Amino acid sequence: MPRIVAATIAEHRRIQRKAIMDAARELLAETGRAPSLAEVGKRAGLPRSTVYEYVRSRDDLLAAVVADVFPDWASSIRDAIESAPTPGEKIWAYVASNVAFFAGAEQTIARALGSVVDPAVLRGPMQEFHTALQEPLRRALGDLGEAEPEIVADLIDAMLLSATKEIRARQRQSTRAEQDSVLAPVRRLLGPYLRLPDNPTATASAEG
Amino acid sequence: MPRIVAATIAEHRRIQRKAIMDAARELLAETGRAPSLAEVGKRAGLPRSTVYEYVRSRDDLLAAVVADVFPDWASSIRDAIESAPTPGEKIWAYVASNVAFFAGAEQTIARALGSVVDPAVLRGPMQEFHTALQEPLRRALGDLGEAEPEIVADLIDAMLLSATKEIRARQRQSTRAEQDSVLAPVRRLLGPYLRLPDNPTATASAEG
Structure with missing residues (x-):
């Protein structure tokens, strides 16, 4: 041929x-x-x-979905991190894309997979997903000057899990406004450490 | 008489x-x-x-211990919070005394009680303990200017649980040096938000 x-x-x-x-x-x-x-x-x-x-078969289909979705999700979050300009903005991009992940179709798919696929099938891809996201987060923390990037990455993840508890439990996807209200207190807490502008909206209106 | x-x-x-x-x-x-x-x-x-x-009886003794220890612990952590001068230092006192709690005899006693006492007996006092500590933490966050003290209190607690994972799992009490190494990354992360001095030791030696 x-x-x-x-x-x-x-x-x-x-x-x-x-x-x-x-x-x-x-x-x-x-x-x-x-x-x-x-x-x-x-x-x-x-x-x-x-x-x-x-x-x-249906099992074969689910295995293919699992094999595809986690690397796809990881690379879309990594892209968001890579395209942010400063270490602080990269870390914030990690936070915001995780919240978007938990708010969106990805979380619904992940939960559906969790209930229909053998946990043993999910374990490897989910672990790789987590590792793939930790790596750029830790690098950005190191670039920010953090002496213990692995520990601080865990602290940020723990905050993320607390902040997204409600949107992860929802049976529906969350709106943009709901995502923003999850992000607001996290940004107030992390912003000074990440040296982010105080509040982008407030700054814009003060300047405009 | x-x-x-x-x-x-x-x-x-x-x-x-x-x-x-x-x-x-x-x-x-x-x-x-x-x-x-x-x-x-x-x-x-x-x-x-x-x-x-x-x-x-032994059960009676354990019930008396439960009735005593949680209010005692709560009031000692509350004292530490009250005696700190600024809202930021109060919140830091909350963090540091929680780490000291998890590092010390209290955690060993709490774990021992958890394994020998009916969970139903512990639930009320532990819930009251948690509430008693949340109240001054939220007040200090409000005084710091935080708009959503309850949510940020949860974020701080989530970080604390992540930071103390290892010392809580230990079968022995943790040393002061181990407590300090747990506190260091948490202080770097929270310090700017709480407007704490960068690093008390470094400042002291720079001035001295």
């Missing part, structure tokens, strides 16, 4: 697979339970026979 | 009771298990028959 055709077939398969995985995530987030392959096909606009070319 | 004699007898009984309770606490802290009334008498230097005048 000529290379160009192979590339096109590979690309076609990549797109089909992505449509299936996106549909599976959406259904998990909406319903909180594992979708059937027929439901996934319907949502993805693909015949069930095509879905079976990619995943052979 | 003349009032003066009654007062003397009451005082005598108060002293004996205190000796019994102190002995019970010491033995709990040393052994991590409930002492017998004979052991308590021996430690207090009182005949067992005298001990029986105050407590009728």
Whole structure:
């Protein structure tokens, strides 16, 4: 088979697979339970026979979702950290994207996976997810001048878990306003340590 | 009975009771298990028959310890908070006395009580203990200018639990140096928010 055709077939398969995985995530987030392959096909606009070319069973589908979502989430949070300009802003980006994670579809999917997937299957990917996020957080803390970045990273995580207790327990996704009200006290507490501007809104209106 | 004699007898009984309770606490802290009334008498230097005048059984003794220790601990932490000069120093006193609590005999006694006393007996006094400490913490946060003292008090408690994880798990009491190394990162993180001096030791030596 000529290379160009192979590339096109590979690309076609990549797109089909992505449509299936996106549909599976959406259904998990909406319903909180594992979708059937027929439901996934319907949502993805693909015949069930095509879905079976990619995943052979519901368990297989869930394993594929687990394999995909944690690295995807980790890289989106890492991107938010990387693109912030100062160490303090990077640490704040870590905090804000964690709150967004707990407020959004990701948390609904993670909770659904937690209730339908064997805990042993989740343990490795969740551990890697945690490690993947700790690494840039600790680096930013070191760049901020913190002498014990690992301990302070744990302190920040403990605060995050306390601050997001209510939004994590919610059966629905949280609004932007709800996220902001979670973030406000955390920012007041951490802002001076991270050398963040006092309150971006207040500063803007004072200047404007 | 003349009032003066009654007062003397009451005082005598108060002293004996205190000796019994102190002995019970010491033995709990040393052994991590409930002492017998004979052991308590021996430690207090009182005949067992005298001990029986105050407590009728080991369960009775433990109930008396529970009734005493939590209010005692709460008032000693409250004293530390009250005697600090500024809102920031009061909040820091709360943090430092909690760490001292988790590092010291109190934690050993609390753990021993947790393993020998019916959890239902402990629930009320522990809840009151927590409430008694939250109240001055929240007041100091309000005086510091914090708009949501209750939420920030929870964030500080979450940090404290993370910071003291190791010393709480220890089977022995922690040294002063171990307490200081627990406090150092917490102080770096909270210090700017609480407007505490950067590092008291460094400042002192720079001035001296």
